[in-house]
Amino acid sequence: MYTLTTYRSVPSFAIGFVRDLRVRWALEEAGLPYQLRLIEFDERHSPAYRQQQPFGQVPMLQDGDLSLFESGAILLHLGEKTPALLLDAPAARAHVHTWMFAALNTVEPHVLNLVSLLAFSSGEAWAKERRPALEETVLQRLRDLDAWLEGREYLAGGFSAADILMVTVLRLLGATDHVARFPHLKAYLDRCTARAAFKKALADQLALYAPKVANA
Amino acid sequence: MYTLTTYRSVPSFAIGFVRDLRVRWALEEAGLPYQLRLIEFDERHSPAYRQQQPFGQVPMLQDGDLSLFESGAILLHLGEKTPALLLDAPAARAHVHTWMFAALNTVEPHVLNLVSLLAFSSGEAWAKERRPALEETVLQRLRDLDAWLEGREYLAGGFSAADILMVTVLRLLGATDHVARFPHLKAYLDRCTARAAFKKALADQLALYAPKVANA
Known part of the structure; x- marks a missing residue:
């Protein structure tokens, strides 16, 4: 099971554009299930998070013991597990x-x-x-x-x-x-x-953030 | 034999910084011989070159029938041929x-x-x-x-x-x-x-361009 790290909530201009979308989309294309690990937006600056992601960005992906960041690198990694991304x-x-x-x-x-x-x-x-x-x-x-x-x-x-x-x-x-x-x-x-994979990935990102905007 | 495409001459501010340096350095680390294919600086805009490199940039690398651009992608490719880049x-x-x-x-x-x-x-x-x-x-x-x-x-x-x-x-x-x-x-x-590989790569780039500056 893959674990995708992203923000629990983001400023409204970012909704639909957070870079976890790239990883969600790739995972949907490949039919690979994943779970989310949500961090607070301000947590990106914490020393503990910087140990994992030196620039304080999302997304990150955990695959067992392997922890990765940079959306490009994550897609390269997923491409080794599936023919869906043409990287195999x-x-x-x-x-x-x-x-x-x-x-x-x-x-x-x-x-x-x-x-x-x-x-x-x-x-x-x-x-x-x-x-x-x-x-x-x-x-x-x-x-x-x-x-x-x-x-x-x-x-x-x-x-x-x-x-x-x-x-x-x-x-x-x-x-x-x-x-x-x-x-x-x-x-x-x-x-x-x-x-379909893009639509599912985008809908999932919107579903995470949109209710918080409505209630904000 | 690899063929590295770069400019025959460049504006003086670019000497020592043309991105072919990345590929030269990687090839030197790996001990892989290569030859240069030199294009005129203005040739980057030509339709023929755009067919090979849609954005009109250097470097390009040819490896037999395979023609690649983007320095990052070229290093990934070279990394499959050698342990020197840690990509194998x-x-x-x-x-x-x-x-x-x-x-x-x-x-x-x-x-x-x-x-x-x-x-x-x-x-x-x-x-x-x-x-x-x-x-x-x-x-x-x-x-x-x-x-x-x-x-x-x-x-x-x-x-x-x-x-x-x-x-x-x-x-x-x-x-x-x-x-x-x-x-x-x-x-x-x-x-x-x-x-040593960096020094050799940089010296080779400088040797290509520097005499033209002196004579300009």
Whole structure:
């Protein structure tokens, strides 16, 4: 049985976007059962938690004696246990690896820079000056992805762990119309988020947090 | 024989920091011979190159029929061919994966935000306003790393691919004194960059680019 660590509650802007979603989705694709270990949001700063997760982030995954963090590393680990993430197939694995790192190192940092600015700083003077450059970098990445996805259903052949990472990155842009400008990318995002495993994973995250918002 | 794709020449600020350094270092640690395939800097935008590397970046690695990009994915691939990167050892592999993603997704984006600001925008109004927050985020990550490295020689047990990635990220801060504020981190950086394989890899990158600077 896997144990997934995440927050007991989160600020409302984070609901539906907490990174445990990536691990939940992967576990659902693989049909692997798991239990939750819930920590308080402020507990991420505690010395005890930092011993397990030096940067005070979620998710973490425990598999017996093995304790892992970083969503990319957790998906690599799960990919060894199941064919569902395409990481057990030697021919495909290197390509899946490539696109996993592309999602997390080439695309996500730029998306997060823009999304954080829009969410937390859009009224500040520096943000007004800086926003066009951040937006152009994101649009260039989306343009590159759109070109790659022309004629392709998924990033690396069949559906894989790379799609889980890329789609959860692209979803962060939901408050903008940026993805919708690119037809292949938009179709890809819709195709992936229509999967039963994604819907189950998202519903489970929302079910954990949503009642607390209603009662807040 | 591996073929490593990188630029024939680069702007002077990039010399010693082009990401092919990560792959060169890994190949040197493993004692694996390789040849270079050099492309012009502007060729990264060409349709032919985008077919191979959708984002127009380096490095790429060819291993027979397999063509890979993303430095993290290339190191994973090389790690299957050699014990030198600790990726062939089941017990250590999951921890090395964790720290590879930590270097590229948790640390590097913040370091690059700060370093890019300092290198390209420090005179701009937005940069003066934004710099303290970027600096504090970087310092927090360095503080977390310093705590982790107390009593440890390397991130994940023995020297591994994760150290290659983290050290090449930390080196980007060379123009600041940030790393030097953290004694365990500074000792770690010095320990890793004292390795013969790092020195050879860096010397080879400098030898490729430096004469062109002198003649420019």
